[in-house]
Amino acid sequence: MKPVSFPLGEPTSHLVGVTPVLPYVVQPYKVSPYVLIHITPSGKDVASAAFLFQRKGTLSQCYPIVSLNGFWGTAVIDTLCVSPVPPSLGKGVQVAYNRSLEGGSSCGALLLNENLKMQRTCCSLYTRAARMSVQTIRSVFSVDTGYRLTDDQMVNHFPNHYELTRKDLMIKNIKRYRKDLEKEASPLAEKDESGKYLYLDFVPVTFMLPADYNLFVEEFRKSPSSTWIMKPCGKAQGKGIFLINKLSQIKKWSRDSRTFVAANSGKEAYVISLYIDNPLLIGGKKFDLRLYVLMTSYRPLKCYMYKLGFCRFCTVKYTPSTSELDNMFVHLTNVAIQKHGDDYNHVHGGKWTVSNLRLYLESTRGRDVTNHLFDQIHWIVVQSLKAVAPVMNNDKHCFECYGYDIIIDDRLKPWLIEVNASPSLTSSTANDRILKYNLINDTLNIVTPNGEIPDCRWNRSLPKEALGHYQVLYDEEQALSESTDLRSCSGQSLGSKGSRSGSVRPPFPATWK
């Protein structure tokens, strides 16, 4: 099946509100935000029917579209695994799912017939499904389970994705990556006079608490007027985050908080990062960037950048004054937090597209600086992925769509804040719905191209047209072959690219453009 195409310049959004003729009941907007995915499902055989369903649901947190008469309710689907039914069971598709609800999670498996109507729940699959959640995904690949994923099964997480998506581990991996490069005397690890990395200084100074407490105190004393942000390692959506600007606050916190004690036993650790107190403001408001990055393989590294990211704006004016430290709405841009602010607007949800950002920056600051900023953003994404590549379990059944959170400061330097393994795919506004629809659609078109049954052995190199709104961010194989070509014709060494002195632009292969 080809991606749905529209005539020149004609929008998908134009079709919102126009109900396509579907062979199944279309659920109302809130329950199934991705109705538009199923415009051409007629005349499909079992395999593509399975695929159709998969396009709707494989990614975490997306509401499946198939009418199950409210069975799914508003639960968030964490993981979904789809495979064809063994011939002995007749035509259809089996689906194992794991969903998280407010205050708990459940899992199960279903058998759907060829019209994607639910036939029955399927207990034999239950145990497998129980293992599949973003937290427990690792066990799916464990040898002890006695279960192996078949070639036509794809899973939307890497077994140990937390190496990148847990705040403390990401920092650890990046620090190690820098050291490794330094040891190799790589030009990438070059430092300026003050000892800062020229190309690898892209995360705010961060320490693990309580482990690095002494290091933190040392750093804090160097600049006592700075503000720091405390984040629990394993939580998302802005939960448990607070700001401090005095050492006494952190001492008080460690006394008061039992978690600190628990953290000593390794259960709940915190990271403390230098707070970016000079963020770029637009219209006087603070914002951060949410970008989507699709990873299909860590070794060789192959990743895609989604062009339709967005900026999330604070609804409350930004004041760097410390009196506002308690007002989280000023500092955190997470939609989950901002939604509780009084000013939250349900039409745009505080979201501004990256293309708006580009237009604004190019108009007010010029084309070259803007291009440089976006080059740098791409650069830090690639470096963060390279940093975790050696430790990642690169299972061929896996792909993952990450939500990158980036803050830009007023000197137009981007900072990597964190990476999410299960970026929210629910939609808060109409435009958001179109974006998420496109994101899921394009992701699945890359992971399972041509609408065929997934095949994890397939080597994924797609023509530009098949990428949708994705662009290749980095393709290690291609980059290597290009640089070999380069070397053979000009005799240049690979490293010399990075050591050009005086060049502001970090060394970068041309593959993502």
Place this chain on the structure above:
Amino acid sequence: MMDESTELSVSITQIVQRLKGTHLHSQLEKQAKECMHKPEIKLETLKDDVRRLLKASGWERKLQNAVYRELHILPPPGNPRAPPEHTKEPLAYMRKAQLSWEKRILKSLNSMCTELGIPLARKRPVLEQKELTNKWNEMGTDEPDLSKFRPVYAPKDFLEVLIGLRNLNNNRSEDLTVRSNWGLIQVSLNIRDIPQMRETYPELGLTYGQLGIDDHTHVPPDLFESEHILIGKKVVSEQDSAAAQQYSRQGCPTGLRAQLWTLILNTTDDPEVITHYEQLKARVIHHGLLVDNLIYKDVKLTASNDDYYFVFEDYLYQVLLCFSRDTAVLEHFNNNSATPPKSHIQSKSGSEPCAVVYPPNGVIPFHGFSMYVAPLCFLYNEPSKLYSVFREMYIRYFFRLHSISSHPSGIVSLCLQFERLLQTHLPQLFYHLREIGAQPLRIAFKWIVRAFSGYLSTDQLLLLWDRILGYGSLELVAVLAAAVFAFRAENLMEVTSLASAEAVLADLSTLKVMPLLQIFLFATSV
């Protein structure tokens, strides 16, 4: 009738008159005096030497740009004996209609004032002044109760007035052709057809490079664009208004647009511009006006809910509140068919009431007014600069979109132009829509009144406004409206009600402006 040379000399006198006493005038004098001390000035060739030096130091260019600006806003030459209102609008029935429309708006404003018991203007207490000063940059966080306020009028109300326009000199039964009865606008004005427009807009032709088209083709990559950017940089460095305007006809590159537009509009960043803005700000802080509430309400209803513009909410308050206090805006009524609304106040000294212009700038905002400013926020992040560009855009172009006149860029002409284009080139579509009760103008009017702001995506809107500035005319707004109908004609032929026709045209944010304009103007068979 005046001949050309007298016309020219009248214009020259007018311009000289207007430039006398300006800041530029005194600066030029100062510069000329300073020249005297230079050794290269010789007494025998004094005049030429001074001139040469002024030219070399760029002051001549500044003078040229100022003259060029005056030419833009100069009222059309009329018979010197004709009363001024005839120069502003030659057609009596237009003047009459505008007058009664103004009366209606003012009445509605006055009745709101009485109903709510809110004065038109009041001095703010000191505490309130302080508060406003503190939150000047975050007025959007304020949530005043605006439920009692309603926009004085919406584009819809204005459309009804235009539909009602009649030229009483015309005996309708014999003079109107079948064609003119089709549409909603029932007056006849001189409108250009496509062959005439092809002559007016040669740079939009198929053989010219266009930003908005040729920067997106892949073969040859970026050839036109990089060349065009190079020329653009040169235009900016030359600081030549006329060249910038000509350049803008093929589109401004995003990175140069802000500079090019200030050049075309000749809005300098002199310190006096900033002082002027600060003065206006002080006026806002000292006195509150009833129209402030209308401005708040309008921003809340439009820009604050807009995917593109919500981030600039606070800038919009600042600019619009200052705008309402700016008496320099009154100048534009010299070539506007409208007259500034007056209100009566009790003067301090005597009991005799005297008439003052209200609001001070003479412009009563209507629903959607803030969308004239919103797109400019993408270009200028300094409020004073944003302000001066907006004000110049308003007194050159935007005022024509909500005053009744026969001017070719006026709203009546644009509506008529739009209807004529559809009737001539898509008669079947026009007929079909009319039959199902979906007169095209009823759908397109809101686009035209806002010059498409808030309907197109911002990058596309700016490409359209490039051309408005480039040609000094709003005519292309009407052409684009017709081109949008042409582009969606196939879907529109299928609809059977006004609501579904509106649905087909509800989202214009994915349209590409320049291909639409180019195809409609140059690839339509005539």
